Amino acid sequence: MRVYGYLRASTKDQDANRAKSALIDFAENLKIKISAWFVENESGAKLNRPELFRLLEFAESGDAILIEQVDRITRLSEKDWKKLKQIIVSDNIKIISMDLPTSHNTVSATDEFQKRVLEAVNSMMLDVLAATARKDYTDRRRRQAEGIKKAQDQKKYKGRPENMELQEKIESMLNDGKSWNYIVNILGCSRGTISKVSKKIEERNCYESNSNN
Structure with missing residues (x-):
């Protein structure tokens, strides 16, 4: 087996x-x-x-x-x-x-x-x-939908908040040349989150480069 x-x-x-x-x-x-x-x-x-x-x-x-x-x-x-x-x-x-x-x-x-x-x-x-x-899945989805609707009714719902502290740590490590595997092991984050931060860095660098030109 x-x-x-x-x-x-x-x-x-x-x-x-x-x-x-x-x-x-x-x-x-x-x-x-x-x-x-x-x-x-x-x-x-x-x-x-x-x-x-x-x-x-x-x-x-x-x-x-x-x-x-x-x-x-x-x-x-x-x-x-x-x-x-x-x-x-x-x-x-x-x-x-x-x-x-x-x-x-x-x-x-x-x-x-x-x-x-x-x-x-x-x-x-x-x-x-x-x-x-x-x-468990359907119960959680139902409670989530109820919570979102209640927040929307009270005009308090702003969507899922981003973990800015984690993103700042990832950005710092990327700028230091750390590998994605290293960042995953140290921070316990997903590669998807690292990819998101990496794209933000690229977009910002591209914008700054175009602005300087």
Whole structure:
């Protein structure tokens, strides 16, 4: 059985690699080797996720996907979750999740009866956690929309504030010639945020150059 680590964050501003070290430690405790990593910044509420489906195409029968939590692989609607689960089940791919203890035992199970029982339990628990993840997603979206509407009614909503302090630190490091990887490791920010700051610097430099001319 080969095991593939899957890391996901919802937006470009979030660090999808945040849980990587925790998964590495977890894998070592289970005495399993992670053969490759698949990382992407996509919403878990979307069925179309390039890296996840690249993983599913790459994996063979009996292989496993290692995740931090079930919500990393799905915040999908019931209809889309059934589609994704059908692909996983038909390809005989296992899900090992840190928040699903019964899935940990699939690594060491050797008895055929034990394997079948664990598969049945895991299938049921995956459905429960998938439904929970979806409810959490829809609840948060609803509360967010209610909060925005209330702020709009009170003429207080100004959109999502930018983290100017973080952007200033990134700009300072870029100006000092630090690499993007160095900045990610030091500040824990995403490459998307660095790209945003880098573009601002380029636009400002271009404007100043044109002004001087």
